[in-house]
Amino acid sequence: METEASQTSVREVAGDRMSTLPEDKKKPVPDVLELKERIQQLQTEAVEQLEQKLQQLVEDALRVAEAPATPPSPSHHLLYDDVKYRNRRLKLGFSTIFWNFGGLHIVMATWTSMQLAVFALFIAFCHWASFRVSLPISGFQRQLLDNSALIVLIAFKVGFLVLPVHVIQYNQLPPISVMILLCEQMRMIMKSYAFLRSQVPKVKMFKPHTDATGVLLPDFNHFVYFMFAPALVYRESYPRTKQIRWKVALWHLTEVFGVIFFISFLFECSLVPMFRNFGKQQLSPKAMVVAIFGSMVPSLTVMLSVFYCILHAWMNAFAEITRFADRMFYKDWWNANSYRAYYRNWNVVVHDWLYTYVYKDLNELLGGKRRTLAVLAVFSLSAIVHEYIVTFMFGFCYPMLFIAFDVFSVGLMLVSRDRLPGSNLLMWLLFTIGTGLLTSLYMMEWFARRHCPQFIDSTWDFFVPRSWFCSPLTSE
Template structure:
């Protein structure tokens, strides 16, 4: 039979061979060559398919790994369960509460990624280069080896006085616990006597206010009396503010226990006030929000503690090099030579990058290294002291993520209590109050560290920054660019202004009486005198 083309179904191939039952060609010698060629092609085809399959699997594997890595990195940018610092209340209208979870700091997690750890190594390399640069400069210019230690030694001078003052402040803070314990356990004697109980409560409230006022004045008096240098003054005043915030957190958190206690109820009298061990532990853990217990790690890793403290020492050297090499030469002749508008502009722009670098160093040294060192020593498991503020697209995000330790205290004991007091849904008043309180405390520390009143930081923090919180709300990358540009510009302006006033106090004569001179910037008159 023939097919539609007129060919027999069993017709021979062109070479005259017939297909066998196994599909092989049988015929003369030329068919053997053809068979070898076909076999070779089949083998090549199989190899090619196998290689393509392996390459495809490898590509897919890399894609999946890349997606996992992207997810691993991108989850840092979102306020998910791990990096959330508040738990929503089940009651409608009630503000959320601070939560504590066992988690590492954000940079600690990021340093697990090779690319981020390389950036960390770059900063260490720059520190080593600055160290060598200073050594060479000292040897060539002075013939001695200083390594930038003179500036550090001067700033941290009279450290023994600071340590003595710190011990006395700690003793005074322990007195808060003793007083609280005495008040709570003896107020039950006045149960059923409302007038006597009110007198007891208001009397102790008055003593507590007097204590806080004395605690706010005494350390400043010691700073001025012994003329502590800037770094020692700042350390003492920051400890003063920290202990005041700790005392308030403990008192505010435990007063409701005593107020709701009833003698004949099932409430345990021993739980009126937490044990002293809880209070003492709270004084040293890196948080300002009080809880009876916190998540704890199983053991202390002392090599982490040592490494974090070494990072703090490295940051101190870093900041010292920045000031000594980049900032001091810009302003140390203020009051000696004439500073015109052009010099002022050059100084401001010249101080932007060094000041921003010093700002980043201060963030890393204090909020990462110092906090993690104490967290490790106290086995405090919640190391989320900051979020990814560098990715903030607005100042509202920046201030919420920059310093969670202070932010949580302001939110818990200022913002929430203010909202509870006014019983209003408006957040404008509480938010402005938080900014004003924070600005006052920052300006208070700088005022007595530098020994002059120049409220630029207060204006910048309580004025411009507060306004930017309400005016900027962009979620685009342009918002992040605007945040960084204004942050660098503001840091440069503040650094230049405070530096000029510092050297005006050194190089310019005092023309006003002592009290007026403290509050009126001398740099306003110094340059006019030198013209």
């Protein structure tokens, strides 16, 4: 009992001492815990309120998207993108890819036939060279053989040009499939011409009594390598890498597919909505100008993407697979101070072929005194080939690309000089405007061909622009 009494007295004394402490020092630990709990509660409430606001904004946006909408005015029909296209269906470009690559099996079959025909040309050349060496040096037989071989070569080139076009027209292939087939056609023509241009003079200058016959005929394996290597100028040997880096090749091929997807996405989201109603309703001059200028940046993006896809990713992938060591497919054309430098650096592979087999030969033929004519011939040939591909790619003749290549580009190249003040900025400005204008013109003609009725004979309808007569401009 005495022990319990003593403990009670101790508690009382301790209680009296605690009661004499200041108010801010009585319960320090519970105050801190309560403050932390309050802060956590405020944070939770803030997050919940933010989620409610975001959910409300999303619901309001969906409600507005489902509401019917009308264009602001008839003058904006060209730029108007209806609710169904913009809000109810998100197009990522897959439908455009699947449609453009339709008939790929026909393209592959035709490509295989063309490649076999080029190999047959190599065999025919070897037979011609061997038979020519066995004939007397001076005589009518060699001349007859050369003339006959030239006639056969011309017939081969004509058939090589006509038959793929017939396949395209008969099967109504989509644009990208047509572009692949015709670009491969031009590549094979350029490579076969480069091979013949370098080997035929050697055969004609061959002397059987002094030269070794084994050096006369080229190796078939080297010819096959040349046909698949990313080069257009024929050489007896090419720099080679030691091994194939398959990871690098796979990465570049992945870039190719990624850029194709990106280009398709740009067309479906940025370019097609501007022009897909062309021919359905009349346009105002203001809407036309707004559409053309609105398509400049997407068109330039598409152009740069095509450049990266073909001249960087695709060429580097094949260079890695074929162990081709020379990877200079383009130079720093974006720093060019003139159109002359731009065309030299844009596509080094094609430029080297044109310089080696067209410009130099014409310059020697003209005696080196009329270089301007040689330059004009080079640009005319390039413009014709580009227009040929674009014509059958779209299915109509609309020579705006030919005019841009052979008129404006040549004029700008002859007028401008290197290292003019602001010339790089001027080049980029004209490049952007020209790309947007060409894209707008071709897309308007494309949709006019689908929305406007034919008003002229079917033969001339291929050459007469339907967009000029289908949807006239209206004054505001």
